[in-house]
Amino acid sequence: MELVLMDAPPTTAYLQIYTNKRCQANCRFCSQAAGANGDMKQIARGQYIPSDLAEVVRRLGIAYERGYLRRACIQTAMYAKMWQDTTYLISRIRETSPIPISLSVFPLSDEKYAALKDMGVDELVVPLDACSSELFSRIKGKEADSIYNWDTHLDGIRRAVRIFGRGSVGTHLIIGMGESGRDALGVIDELHTDGVYSALFAYTHLPGTRNVAANLNINHYRTVQLGAYLIRKGLASFADMTFRDGKVVDFGISHTEMLRYVEVGDAFKTTGCPDCNRPYATETHQETFNFPIDPNADEIKMIKEQLGIME
Numbered sequence: 001m002e003l004v005l006m007d008a009p010p011t012t013a014y015l016q017i018y019t020n021k022r023c024q025a026n027c028r029f030c031s032q033a034a035g036a037n038g039d040m041k042q043i044a045r046g047q048y049i050p051s052d053l054a055e056v057v058r059r060l061g062i063a064y065e066r067g068y069l070r071r072a073c074i075q076t077a078m079y080a081k082m083w084q085d086t087t088y089l090i091s092r093i094r095e096t097s098p099i100p101i102s103l104s105v106f107p108l109s110d111e112k113y114a115a116l117k118d119m120g121v122d123e124l125v126v127p128l129d130a131c132s133s134e135l136f137s138r139i140k141g142k143e144a145d146s147i148y149n150w151d152t153h154l155d156g157i158r159r160a161v162r163i164f165g166r167g168s169v170g171t172h173l174i175i176g177m178g179e180s181g182r183d184a185l186g187v188i189d190e191l192h193t194d195g196v197y198s199a200l201f202a203y204t205h206l207p208g209t210r211n212v213a214a215n216l217n218i219n220h221y222r223t224v225q226l227g228a229y230l231i232r233k234g235l236a237s238f239a240d241m242t243f244r245d246g247k248v249v250d251f252g253i254s255h256t257e258m259l260r261y262v263e264v265g266d267a268f269k270t271t272g273c274p275d276c277n278r279p280y281a282t283e284t285h286q287e288t289f290n291f292p293i294d295p296n297a298d299e300i301k302m303i304k305e306q307l308g309i310m311e
């Protein structure tokens with residue numbers, strides 16, 4: 001956690017517990033997967049450099065106190081000591097600072113969810129990553145030689161809502177792994193009805209990971225972002241939208257309304273837990289999928305072109 005100048009500084013500290021053991025799961029996109037041989041310090045475009053725990057916790061406390069950071073996010077992997085390591089890190093952070101904590105984890109028991117809440121985790125995220133049960137099986141379930149199961153993940157999300165409350169449980173969805181707009185907006189709408197928010201990520205191929213039949217393109221990504229925004233804000237639902245060959249052809253709102261919502265720009269900003277902006281998590285200097293700050297007038301113009309919207 002060094003002080004560096006950026007045009008869009010992160011508002012959340014992203015932490016990953018370091019272990020030299022690979023995760024017991026085998027998600028195709030992940031460099032920490034059991035069957036991957038990639039750099040275990042990389043998640044999407046983020047580099048997680050091993051650092052001294054006491055120093056990380058000390059600087060996190062200072063950064064929160066001075067208003068540089070507003071949240072800490074802990075990413076976990078599945079390995080034998082995961083629970084002990086995760087709860088130890090949470091307790092060390094809590095000893096030093098009241099900074100809000102998000103935890104991204106595979107489904108746990110109700111007792112463990114309750115223990116995490118008591119320790120001070122305020123946002124619990126169970127990443128589905130894939131947008132349909134078929135894709136989930138191919139990317140991180142049975143067909144990927146992995147241990148996860150769509151129904152178990154959905155059950156883990158819904159149980160978490162009962163403990164953490166509506167609006168305090170989320171999921172991660174990676175766009176561009178072969179899903180259609182219909183798949184993505186269908187699951188986002190279903191989860192929204194259950195009180196669960198969806199954080200969108202752009203698929204990033206990492207060296208040493210297995211192949212994914214990727215379909216990432218900016219028009220698809222923007223369409224999902226706009227549809228997700230309408231659902232999140234209660235402006236339209238999946239049932240209002242029309243799809244052809246899996247693509248949205250009508251969002252269920254007028255053209256004037258659509259232009260107005262696009263011009264507000266919020267739809268294209270990073271989504272997820274409060275104060276999570278993830279600058280450059282999946283972006284390059286050439287292509288921004290999630291804007292960490294409000295898009296400017298030139299960027300809004302570009303977004304309209306990417307969506308194929310005429311004035």
Ligand code: SF4
Pocket residue numbers: 012071072073074102103104123125170172199271272273276277278
């Ligand atoms: S949405 Fe952001 S803060 Fe929340 S778990 Fe995901 S990366 Fe962390």
